[in-house]
Amino acid sequence: xxxxxxxxxxxxxxxxxxxxxxxxxxxxxxxxxxxxxxxxxxxxxxxxxxxxxxxxxxxxxxxxxxxxxxxxxxxxxxxxxxxxxxxxxxxxxxxxxxxxxxxxxxxxxxxxxxxxxxxxxxxxxxxxxxxxxxxxxxxxxxxxxxxxxxxxxxxxxxxxxxxxxxxxxxxxxxxxxxxxxxxxxxxxxxxxxxxxxxxxxxxxxxxxxxxxxxxxxxxxx
Amino acid sequence: xxxxxxxxxxxxxxxxxxxxxxxxxxxxxxxxxxxxxxxxxxxxxxxxxxxxxxxxxxxxxxxxxxxxxxxxxxxxxxxxxxxxxxxxxxxxxxxxxxxxxxxxxxxxxxxxxxxxxxxxxxxxxxxxxxxxxxxxxxxxxxxxxxxxxxxxxxxxxxxxxxxxxxxxxxxxxxxxxxxxxxxxxxxxxxxxxxxxxxxxxxxxxxxxxxxxxxxxxxxxxxxxxxxxxxxxxxxxxxxxxxxxxxxxxxxxxxxxxxxxxxxxxxxxxxxxxxxxxxxxxxxxxxxxxxxxxxxxxx
Ligand code: SF4
Numbered sequence: 001x002x003x004x005x006x007x008x009x010x011x012x013x014x015x016x017x018x019x020x021x022x023x024x025x026x027x028x029x030x031x032x033x034x035x036x037x038x039x040x041x042x043x044x045x046x047x048x049x050x051x052x053x054x055x056x057x058x059x060x061x062x063x064x065x066x067x068x069x070x071x072x073x074x075x076x077x078x079x080x081x082x083x084x085x086x087x088x089x090x091x092x093x094x095x096x097x098x099x100x101x102x103x104x105x106x107x108x109x110x111x112x113x114x115x116x117x118x119x120x121x122x123x124x125x126x127x128x129x130x131x132x133x134x135x136x137x138x139x140x141x142x143x144x145x146x147x148x149x150x151x152x153x154x155x156x157x158x159x160x161x162x163x164x165x166x167x168x169x170x171x172x173x174x175x176x177x178x179x180x181x182x183x184x185x186x187x188x189x190x191x192x193x194x195x196x197x198x199x200x201x202x203x204x205x206x207x208x209x210x211x212x213x214x215x216x217x218x219x220x221x
Numbered sequence: 222x223x224x225x226x227x228x229x230x231x232x233x234x235x236x237x238x239x240x241x242x243x244x245x246x247x248x249x250x251x252x253x254x255x256x257x258x259x260x261x262x263x264x265x266x267x268x269x270x271x272x273x274x275x276x277x278x279x280x281x282x283x284x285x286x287x288x289x290x291x292x293x294x295x296x297x298x299x300x301x302x303x304x305x306x307x308x309x310x311x312x313x314x315x316x317x318x319x320x321x322x323x324x325x326x327x328x329x330x331x332x333x334x335x336x337x338x339x340x341x342x343x344x345x346x347x348x349x350x351x352x353x354x355x356x357x358x359x360x361x362x363x364x365x366x367x368x369x370x371x372x373x374x375x376x377x378x379x380x381x382x383x384x385x386x387x388x389x390x391x392x393x394x395x396x397x398x399x400x401x402x403x404x405x406x407x408x409x410x411x412x413x414x415x416x417x418x419x420x421x422x423x424x425x426x427x428x429x430x431x432x433x434x435x436x437x438x439x440x441x442x443x444x445x446x447x448x449x450x451x452x453x454x455x456x457x458x459x460x461x462x463x464x465x466x467x468x469x470x471x472x473x474x475x476x477x478x479x480x481x482x483x484x485x486x487x488x489x490x491x492x493x494x495x496x497x498x499x500x501x502x503x504x505x506x507x508x509x510x511x512x513x514x515x516x517x518x519x
Contacts, residue, residue: 006251007265009338009375009401010346010368013272016328017288017440019340020385050387050492054438056512057289059331079331105387105491128385129338198256 003147004131012130014073020106021051021058024126026078029067031134031146032110032122034221036068039115040090043068046097049105051126061094064108073130099123104133140192142182149201150221153193157214158183164212165193172205174198224250229377229418229472236414243404243414244369247376266365269335273324273347276334280323287329289511292441296323313356314456318449321348325445338375338384341440342398344448346371349402349455354409367409371401374421381473382480386433387492389483395444395451396431396479399424399458402451406459418472420462424454425475430482432490434497437508443498 014023032043045064047055055061063073066081069090077084085092099107104125112120123136134144137152144150155161162181169176178196201220210218224246226232235246251262279285281300286293299319302308308315321344328334328343337346350371354364378384378397386394400421407417428451436442468475489496498504 003254004376004379005255006247006262006369006372006376007269009372009379010266010269011335011337013269013333013335014340016331016334016340016343019336019338020387021440023336023340050438053493053495057437057439059288074333105488105493106385128383128388129379130336130340131379 005147008129008131008147012073014130015076015078018058018060019130020126020128021054021060022063022078023073023130024106024128024132025051025060025063025108026067026071026073027130027132027146028108028124028126028134029064029110030070030072031124031132031144031221032068032112032120033070034219035122035137036112036114036120038070040068041113041115042091043113044111045092045094046099046109046111047094048097048099048103048107048109051106051108052096055094064110065092068110068112107135109136137192139184140182140190142180142192142194144194144221146221148177148196148198151195151197151201151206151209152219152221153195153209153215154217155191155193155214156189156216158188158191159214161191161193161214165195165209168205168208168212169195169197172202172208174201174205224253226250227380229476232373232377233414233418242370242408243373243417244366244408247369247373263365266368267361270351270361270364270368272333272335273337273351276324276327276332276343277320277347277351278323279332280326281319285326285330287326287439287441288331289437289439289441291436291439291507291511292329292445293326295445296320296326310453313353314453316356317348317352317456318452320352321345321448321452322445324348325448329439329441329445337371338379338397338401339386339394341386341444342395342448342451344445345395345398345451345455346402346405348448348452349399350405350409353406353456357410359409363409367405370408370417371405374401374404374417377472378476382476383483385492389480390431390486390491391433391447392425392428392431392479393483394433395447396425396428398448399428399451399455402455403458403462406455407462410459410463412463416462416465419466419468420458422468422470422472422475423458423461423466424451425479426468426470427454427458429479432486432497433492434490434499435492435494436499436504437511438492438494438499439511
């Protein structure tokens with residue numbers, strides 16, 4: 001991410017104590033919430049590197065959980081994440097885990113089980129100043145910074161997806177800043193497209209994408 | 222795409238060509254990128270300024286305690302001292318560093334702050350820049366303008382190096398904050414864009430190599446006092462630049478040097494609490510007191 005806004009630098013306005021360990025953690029959690037929604041049964045956090053070593057004193061655990069529950073980094077309820085999870089009947093656990101040498105030191109793997117027993121698996125890194133990168137989603141390595149409005153498209157075929165998407169984006173007058181394609185290893189039939197755009201994405205655009213042949217799911221970040 | 226600078230050199234070029242301040246270029250860049258109006262952007266920055274001012278006041282009271290109990294009450298002690306003594310570092314400097322520590326205590330007690338650029342360094346911009354501005358009778362508008370300057374400097378560090386203690390050590394975190402505050406003070410006091418970049422360069426050169434070794438891994442000790450140091454560093458560097466001193470090594474190269482020094486720093490000295498002060502017998506004892514036995518080493 002090189003196109004930082006001034007509010008990424010002087011900001012975020014946040015609940016302390018650590019931008020990388022508290023605010024960044026809340027943002028990663030909140031990103032997971034975007035994919036998992038509200039109907040969740042349980043969530044397991046696997047903390048890597050510096051996250052694993054120092055999470056307790058920074059409230060990283062509370063921040064991650066608060067994010068998964070849908071709260072932002074300047075939300076006072078961040079402090080009461082454990083209590084709110086208990087009230088909502090969401091089970092949670094925190095474990096230390098080495099996610100590999102190449103992983104950013106402030107990283108976490110989040111495994112969410114929804115009430116319908118489906119799973120969301122996501123790995124996010126807090127890269128400093130509260131900025132984050134999602135580097136893995138449901139078996140696929142990718143990069144989502146969440147800096148701009150981002151459309152995440154899951155598809156089950158590669159045929160015609162790229163031209164289909166660009167046509168829709170063009171028709172909806174959306175300016176594409178960045179587009180990337182990611183496939184599950186050795187599989188052609190399962191992929192994710194990450195499309196960063198400069199403008200607010202209309203419901204109409206989302207509907208057009210959702211109904212396109214081969215599209216499994218669409219998320220707006 | 223006229224205002225999208227990526228280096229200090231490009232920034233100075235745009236400033237020179239368009240006869241603009243760093244603050245103005247940064248604002249134009251933000252307008253260009255976000256498509257929001259200048260007014261809206263200034264408004265949001267004013268909100269941040271107000272969070273800073275509130276945090277300065279909030280930590281000066283008696284009874285502030287961090288979650289771990291490791292820090293709290295220092296800013297109060299400092300203001301008590303200043304009420305009965307003539308601080309050796311001078312009134313303004315003393316007030317600035319007191320304010321910096323106050324904001325850091327608010328942060329450590331899970332209060333609301335503006336990461337600038339990080340939470341671990343959130344005392345320096347309010348401490349150095351806001352305090353100096355208020356002392357100099359600057360208006361909110363002028364302070365918002367100065368925050369724009371600060372954000373431009375922070376952007377260059379984020380883009381071309383790092384501002385995370387876990388990647389570049391404390392030089393990256395509190396160092397960047399000092400550079401931001403220092404350049405902003407210079408511009409606020411009428412200095413040129415080049416002088417502002419000189420001030421930013423001085424701050425980094427002064428603390429190059431500073432390690433990140435927070436006791437018990439918490440952003441409290443030595444962090445609060447390093448924010449006081451960073452505040453003093455920012456004000457001293459601003460004075461030097463306003464006096465006409467110039468940096469021998471250009472800003473961009475200083476940023477790069479900082480980045481490279483951070484890269485070769487042992488991971489034990491990059492926020493892992495496995496080296497430096499955190500790994501002293503007392504540092505380990507404190508960590509075990511907070512987290513329980515066995516949690517002392519990182
Ligand atoms: S020692 Fe580390 S945690 Fe503390 S202020 Fe410096 S960079 Fe931040």
